[in-house]
Amino acid sequence: MVDHQQNDTLTQNSKVSFLGLGVMGFPMAGHLSTQGYDVSVYNRTSRKAHEWQKQFGGTAFDTPALAAKEAQVVCACVGNDDDLRSVCLGEEGAFTTMEKGSIFIDHTTVSPQVTRELAEIAKNRGISYIDAPVSGGQAGAEGGILSIMCGGDEKVFEQVLPLMQSYGKTIKRLGDVGSGQIAKMCNQVAIAGVVQGLSESLHLAQKSGLDVESLVEVISGGAAGSWQMVNRHKTMNADHYEYGFAVDWMRKDLAICLQAADEVGASLPLTAIVDQFYKDVQKMGGGRWDTSSLLKRLQKFDD
DSSP states (O other), X not given: OOOHHHHHTOOTTXXXXXXXXXXXHHHHHHHHHXXXXXXXEEOSSHHHHHHHHHHHOSEEESSHHHHHTTOSEEEEOOSSHHHHHXXXXXXXXXXXXXXXXXXXXXXXXXXXXXXXHHHHHHHHTTOEEEEOOEESHHHHHHHTOEEEEEESOHHHHHHHHHHHTTTEEEEEEEESTTHHHHHHHHHHHHHHHHHHHHHHHHHHHHHHXXXXXXXXXXXXXXXXXXXXXXXXXXXXXXTOOSXXXXXXXXXXXXXXXXXHHHHHTOOOHHHHHHHHHHHHHHHTTOTTSBGXXXXXXXXXXXX
């Protein structure tokens, strides 16, 4: 049985379950196993779960309920609100077997509404809930250097902080449950504006005949510099977008941003415009392209 006393002394050989083994979840769960946690995993496509098991050990299960059974901590990193509800509340969802005193950590980027809904259900079942969306992309997950934005009880956060340090570098509690998701929305808003600005900058350079590499070298060390500029300019200049954080997922996130802004009375005019630019990219067939493909949109409209 799991109890609160056990959670207070969470150790590296504690039983942890990880639900969702996509490009983020697969390496995140792998870091937990490498750090010595007793990891069980679930993925909607069972083949992926068994691939993970072959690479990292642990145990693969066919349902979230089986993976979560007897786990002291259950982590999830799935696609959207509906996916999260399913792995938590479905007939074979994790909440059906999680015991009182266990902790649920959600690394999915979802709406604050579903976060608060699930946190309340978890509370009524004696389960602690931390919303902890991540930023840093696949490279950050593989390198164990993700930024993790958290909401939830401070004591529970402190209990699971060492666990999240297995795959995170910058980990911060922003407030009560739901605060992590709001912070992730702020993150996505900032990225959207920066990527559009970078796209316009590189587009102007290309149209003017400047050498993009030389340009970036001289401006990246000044006020114009950004993570996006350093890490995306080469692939943007090469017209290569078959990687990274998909436009489809960014539009899902921006929809959450715009809805959250309406609820609190915040104006996000640039975000609304860039969201429509990403819609143009989808119409170009670029739903699975990296978000830096905003440059390709500019090139298309100027042809």
